[in-house]
Each structure stands twice: as C-alpha cells, then as structure tokens.
Amino acid sequence: MKFGANLQAHLTPEWRSQYIDYEVLKSMLYECKEEAPSEECGPTQETERHIALFEEQFFAECDVQLTKVNTFFAEKQAESTRKFAILQSELQAHKNSMSFHRSITDATSSTSKLRKRLPRVRIKTTTGLKLGFSEYYLSLVLLQNYQELNFTGFRKILKKHDKMLDTDKGANWRKNYVETAPFHNDNVISEYILKTENLYINELENGDRAKAMKRLRVPPLTDNTVYPKGAVFRVGLFLGMFIVLIAVVGISNCRNDNIAKTLISCLLFRLYRAGFITFLFLACLGFNIWGWRIAGVNHSIKCLHCSVSIKISISALFGIVWALSLISFQFGHLSSVRQILPVYLNPSLVYLAYLAFLLNPLPILFHKARFWLLKRLWRLFACGFYRVEFADFWLADQLNSLAVLFMDAEFLCCFYAYDGDICNWILLRWISSTFNCKPKTYCSADPAKGNGVCGSYSYGLRAVLQCYPAFIRFVQCLRRFYDSQKWFPHLVNAGKYSTTLFPCHISSACLYCTKVYVTGELQSVYFFLWLASLFIGSCYTFGWDIKMDWGFLDRNAGENKFLREEIVYPYKALYYFAIFEDLVIRFSWIIRIALTQSFPSGVMNLAVGTTYTVLEVLRRFVWNFFRLENEHLNNCGEFRAVRDISIAPLRVDDLAALERMMDDIHGV
Secondary structure: OOHHHHHHHHOOHHHHHHOOOHHHHHHHHHHHHHHOOOOOOOOOHHHHHHHHHHHHHHHHHHHHHHHHHHHHHHHHHHHHHHHHHHHHHHHHHHHHHHHHHHHOOOHHHHHHHHHHHOOOOOOOOHHHHHHHHHHHHHHHHHHHHHHHHHHHHHHHHHHHHHHHHOOOHHHHHHHHHHOOOHHHHOOHHHHHHHHHHHHHHHHHOOOOHHHHHHHOOOOOOOOOOOOOHHHHHHHHHHHHHHHHHHHHHHHHHHHOHHHHHHHOOHHHHHHHHHHHHHHHHHHHHHHHHHHHHHHOOOOOOOOOOOOHHHHHHHHHHHHHHHHHHHHHHHOOOOHHHHHHOOHHHHHHHHHHHHHHHHHOOOOOOOHHHHHHHHHHHHHHHOOOOOOOOHHHHHHHHHHHOOHHHHHHHHHHHHHHHHHEOHHHHHHHHHHHHHHOOOOHHHHHOOOEOOOOOOOOOOOHHHHHHHHHHHHHHHHHHHHHHHHHOOHHHHHHHHHHHHHHHHHHHHHHHHHHHHOHHHHOOOOOHHHHHHHHHHHHHHHHHHHHHHHHHOOOOOOOOOOOOOOOOOOOOOOHHHHHHHHHHHHHHHOOHHHHHHHHHHOOOHHHHHHHHHHHHHHHHHHHHHHHHHHHHHHHHHHHHOOOOOOOOOOOOOOHHHHHHHHHHHHOOOOO
16 A cells, blocks of 8 residues: 555544645655656756755755644643643542542541642542543554654655655755654653553553553554454345345235225324334434445544444344334234234334333343443433533434434324223233133224324324424533533524424414314414424524534635535535535425325325425435534544543643643653
8 A cells, every 4th residue: 555545544534634745745746757857868957956946845845744743743742741640630539539438437528628638630430530541542542643654754755755856865854854853752652651551550450451451442543444244244134134024015015905005094104104214214324324434534432332334233123123013014914813913013012122122231232332322312311411412412413303203102102002902902812811712802803993092182292292302402502501601602503493392382283273284274373373483494404504513605615615615525516415405305394285285184194294204314314424524624623533531621821831831842
C-alpha cells in the first residue's frame, strides 16, 4: 500500500486537517518534474534555476506543515498533561474516600471532611475512574500514532524529493528540522502511557496486568474491518431464511382469495404493522452503520453500541419471527390449526418474542447492545432528571419516527383485553384437556369477538401516545438549556418539538368533537387549525433538518453550493437528493389527507397511514447519514477524538496555564 493511502487509512478522522498534507507535497514534486526544462543536452542554468525556485517553495511548504504539526502536538500534549493531573487527583480522592469509610463509622461526616479538604476534586466511583482512564489511554495512543504517522510522512516525502531531483537536500532538511522537532523528540506521551498502565494495573485492578491490559486494549487504528466468519454466516443464514419466508407469504396470499381478503383487513394492518416497522427500522440502522464505516464517519463514540453484523442479524431474526407468525395467521382458518393455536393469538406471540429478546437478563444474544438500549430507554423515560448526552437525544429523535409503535401497542393491549376472545379460548381448551370433554363452543368459537371496543373511545390517550416521543425531546431541550444556560439553540429546538405536540391534540379534538371524517364538515375550525399546525410544523422541522441538524446552507460552502464547506460522502448528488427527499416526506401529509378525504374508509386510512410510517422510517434512515456526518465534522473542528470522561471543565486560570505550557520551549 502506498503511504498516501496508508496515511488515510490509519489517521484519526477528527484530526484529519492537522496531519502532514502528503498529497499536496507529492503533487508539487510531480509538477516540478513535468514543468522542468528538457535536459537532453545535460543540465543547464535554466534547469538549475527552475529546481532552485521549486526547492525554495517546497521547503517553505514543508516548514508550514511542520509548524502545523508541532503546534497541534504541543496543544494536545498540554491537554494530556492537564487530564493526567486531574485523573490522578480523582484517583487519590477516591482512595482517601475509601480509607475514610473504612476507618470512620460516620460516612457522611467523613465525606464532608474530605470535600472540605479537596473542594475542587470530584469523588468518582471505581467504574467511573476505569472508564476515565480507558478513554484517556485511548487519547494517548491516538496522539502517539499521530507522532509516528507524521514523522513517517516527512521521511517519505523528503526521500521522494531526493530521489526525483537527485540531491541530498531533503535528507539534510529532515536531519536539521524534522528529527529535532518537538513532535518527534518529545517522549512525554510514551511516559504518560506507561504511567497510565501502571496506575490502572496497581490501583484499579489490584495488580492484575492481564485484566487491566484487556480493558485498556485499543482497537486497530484502521478502517479495513474484517468481519468474523461466524458473523458473516449468521447474517447470510438469517437473511436467506427471511427471504424464503416472505416468498411463502406472497405465494400463499396470491393463491387464496379468502386469505387475500383477510390480509387487507384493518385488523391485520394494526396487528402486524408494529412488527414490520420494528425490523425495517433495525435493518435501516444496520445499513446506516455500514455507510458510516465505509465513508469514515466516526460513529463508535456517538450512539451505537453494536456493529453492522449485529444490527442486520437482529433485524433479520425479528423478520423471521414476524414472517412465521404471518404464515401461521394465513393458515389459521383451517380447523386443525385453529384447535392448536387461535388465529388472533399469532400476532401476540411476535411481540412476546420481541420483548423476551430485549428483556432477557442472561449474557447471551447481543447482551451488551440490549443492556445499552435498556439503559438509554430508561434515561428517556426519566428525561429531565439526567444530563442529556448525544446518545440520548439521538435515540429520542429515532422514536419520533416510530411514534406509530406506541399507538399500535395501545391497540394491541386493547384488542387482547376486549376484542380478542383469547382468554375464553384458553379456558375452553383447559376444560377440554382436563375433563376430557369437548364443549360445543370449543370448535366453533371465533377467537375474535369483534366487539369493536378498540377505537370507539376517546382519542385523548392515542394523542398522548402519539406525541410522547416529541414530548421527550421537548423536555430534553429544556434540560439542555438548564445545564448550559444557552437559549439558542435549545429553546428554539424545544419550540420545534412543540409544533409536533399541537397537531396531535388538535387532530384528536377534530376527530372527537366535530367528526370531520364522518360528516365531511371540512369547514370545521378544528380541521383548519389542524392543517395550519401541520404546515407550520413541517416548515419548522424541514428548516431545522437542513440548517441545524445537517449544517447545510453554509455561507462559506464555496463550490458545495447550498451545502457546507466540508462534506464526507463522495457524491454531491446524494446531498441534494436528501434535501429533496426530506422536503417531500415532511409535506407528504398533504397527499395523505387528500387520499383519506377522497376515499373515506378504514382500510384506506390504515393503508395510507402505514405507507406514511414506512416513508418516515426511510426519511430517518437518510437523516441519520447526514446528522452523524455533521456531528463528526463538528468533532473534527474541535479535534475531539475521544470523550472527555471524568474530566473537569477548563477554567480561565487553567487556560492561561495551558497557553504557558504550549509556549514553553520544552513543551510542558
């Protein structure tokens, strides 16, 4: 592999602009060679002048690159020194706290005394300290990798200079400037790595080096990921099974008219829609991770706890369960099948399987990803009581596209409580097996009573469930304003989510009070208020998507018209397509209302609603690509490659000390 490609594969994405610009220097060499006067008659004064002028420009550019690398390294080294001192203080405070708790009975009194003695140090738990040291260790390894790559880059380009121009000036420049540069000579980072390892082994793992180094293990600093053969086989197996089952569903649907009539019923839409949306969303998320990995977008420290293979495997597994249940439902009208399993019990088994998978306490079946999700879902449920992290509001944004799952969950609970005669079927089945008799109602009983209770009551509960994800984001925005005391963008973002709350409640008032869809009274005040709120909300959310979430419409976009100055994905057409797609789906409610008003039927309402939900999931799929790309570029702008876990905020006096360390001739 050529060094230019090797550099791109191993550099830290957030620091991309701070590495040696190897390609620029290499292109300068090739241009010099192409533009040099002909040497058929041997070297001439013109050729020598051309080379002398070029070397002046070339070494000036090398000096610019060297200054950039030295400055950035000095900044990161001073930052590492500060972080190490804080981590040491927190570790000492933790040890003092533990000793106080052992020697003094009154723990509250001892903790208060400790806080008086160390007022500027927070006492961390052992888990918090381990996480902080792990992240700090990763930052040191990345900085050490930065040193090695840049030194190799200078060595390679100067060697290429000497080879192409048949001179030794490049080697001399490297000895005089690069090999004496602070970023190459300074061994402070290596010392911090050794000190961090020793502290972690002796203080946090009680001398167990193998366990400590396993925790401190750094993943390969390259994008060339090789998936395990077992993961590839698992993904292929699950996807193959799912495709076969879907084909069986389609064939059986086409060959039986009665089943086809059942499949398009309103009840079937409502019972199976949530399962379909769930595995579709997981599949889209898996392809999101794959796209980010291919494009070099750093998603590993943001919000996703599992790999592409895990996401695709889970979605395919959910799809298999869903398809098997649907096949059982299709053939449930047969008397032999009905005696074993009621037709309308099939959908409930799908969701019970989903819940069993998610809530399984055993450390199997992707337990780390499941526990991470459960922890984040709890933080969403208790929104307002926790500081909002990127993963929290990113996951809440995903739920805003899955609001239909909350309403379908309510319908499922209502259906099996009132309209589904499942309990009566189970009772009759138990009587038959226990007393060896067959009640007359046993074989003829329809497992669905069809009382029509679900959907006939007030629309208030469904409105609350529909807008609950938006309410979570609304509260998160208020919490972020409380923590940061910055009204922009947090209060403005809260205003965006309030535009989602109003249409839900106005729609419920419109349906419940004026019954627009029943009487056709389109002049209803509620109806026009609903349309106005939908229009305002669509404009607000579309503008926020484009400007704030994706960072488009940048004044300094340059040749990337209407986009931003820097883009990651290779084709600009993808960005313009995303803008158009977001606009169309944001305003697709216009088509939805037109269809439901023109063809007022329950099946049409559910079919259009399901299509709208699928489009919203696909819109979120596209939104994720550019939202995380924008977050990645913001991290690049601030050179954040790891999380600042357990690190205190930088004060004004600390900033002055940091600047003095950077200006010191010895670095730190």
